[in-house]
Amino acid sequence: MAISRDGALLGGGFFVTRYFALTATACLSGAAPGDPVELHTAMGSPLRGVVVEVASGLGLALVGVIPDAAVDYAIPQLDHAVKGDRWKAPYRPGPTKVLLSGTVDDVTEGAGNGVSVIELTSDQGPGDYTPYAGGPVERRAEGQRSMVMGMLLEPEFAGSLRDGAEELLAAAAIDSVIEAFEGLAAEHLVRGLRGETPPADPLAGCARGGAGEEVSPDGVARAFDRARRILRGINELADEGLVDPRDLVPYQIRMLDEIVGAAEDESD
Template identity: 35%
Template structure:
C-alpha cells in the first residue's frame, strides 16, 4: 500500500454515502453533505481503499462550512500511511486520488488560487479554487475527497492540500457545473474542530475541577506540557511543520503524559 491510498468510502445500512479521507489514524474528514442528514453520534461504516471496513461515528459537524469529522472506533485504529499536508501553490498541479467508482476518472488540474470563500452554509473559509482538466458537468460524487499537490519531481511524494466541498455552476447552463471546483484547505478544516485545538488537549491533560480545588498546585504539573502543545501550533503557523503533523504530535504528547500519570512510563 502506498502513501496516497488514504481515501475512504463512507456507508450506512449498505448505502454508499460519499467519500472522505484519513486526516490521521483516528479521524476521517468528509464533506458534511455527503452524510445526507445523519446526526452526531450516528454510526457509519468506513471502507478503506483496500476494501477493509472499520466502524466509525460522526463526532463533529460544521454545517456552515460543510465539513464533518468521523472518529474511527477505538479498537479499530488503522495503520495506513497518511501523507503530509501542505499549502497550495497558485498555478501548481493538483489531483484527486479518490473517485466514486472504479469506472470514474481521476480528477486533476491547476490550482487557480487561494482566497476566502463564502460557503453555501454561510461560513467564510480559506479555500482553493481548482480548475479541472475533466469537463464532467457533475462533480458531486467527488465531494469529500482529498486534493493532492502533484510534486514537480515525479519521485517526490504527494501532499494533502484540501478537501473538495463545492462545484461552481456553469454560467451558460446552470443545470451543469463548470470545471471549477472549491476545496477547503487542510489548515481551515483542522481549525474547525476542537480535537486538534491546543485548548482541548490541555483540558484533556488537566485534572477535573474537583481535583483542582483539592490540589491547588496541580495545574503547575502540566505547565511544560502546555508549552509544548502551544509550541507545536507555533511551528505550524510559521510553516515549519504541516497542520496534520502538528495535530499528530500534540495527540502523541498527550497520550504519553496520560500514560505517565497512570504509571505507564515517562514522557
C-alpha cells in the same frame, strides 16, 4: 475510506489522524452528530466510527474513528496550496469516473467564514464534479511525495464562499478545514492523550477548551508561550510513543496559525 450505515454504502472520506476522518455531508445521508457509522479502509479493513461535527456552511463533516490495533491505515501529510501548483484528486466516486487533475488558479485567504478557498482548473474540462466533493486535493509534483492541500467542495458551497460564483471547482484549504472543527483543536488532543478525554471515544470532550479563547491586547507573547507549551507537550507524547508523530501535523499547524492570528490582531 468508505462510509456505510446499516450495511449500506453512503460515500467516502479520508483520515487526517488515527482518531478522525473528514467527509462531505452528502456522504452521510442525513446522519447527525452522535450517529454511529461503519468505516472501511482502502484495504477493506473494518472500523467503527461516529459523526462528531458538521460544518454546515462548508458541506463537510468530521467523523470520529475508534482505532483498532490490528488495522493499519495511511495518514496523509499536509501542506499549503500555491497558485500554479499541479493538483490531483486521488479519489473518485466510482470506477467508471475519471481521476481529476489540473492546476491551482488562485488561493483566496479567508474568502468566507474565515475559510481559504483554492480555485482549481481541471484538465478534464468543465463538468459537474459534485460527486467528488469531500475528497482530498493533493499537490502533484514529479519525484515528490503527495501532500494534501485541500478538500473538494460541492459547487453550491464553493460559490457561497466566492461571492456567488457558479460552477466553481474549488477546495477548502486543509488548514481552514482543520480550523472549522472543534474536535481537531490541539488542546482536545492533549487532554485525550493525558487520559482526561479517552482518544478512543471520539464523542467525549469534543467541545473546545481554551483553543477558542480571545487573545489579550498583548496576546502575541501569550499566544506564543501557550502554543510552545502545548507543542512541547504534544512532541513529548510522540517521543514517549503514545501517539504516531504523523498524527500531530494538523495540531501543530493549528497552534502556529493561532500565533500568526494574534500577531495580525495586534498589528491592526
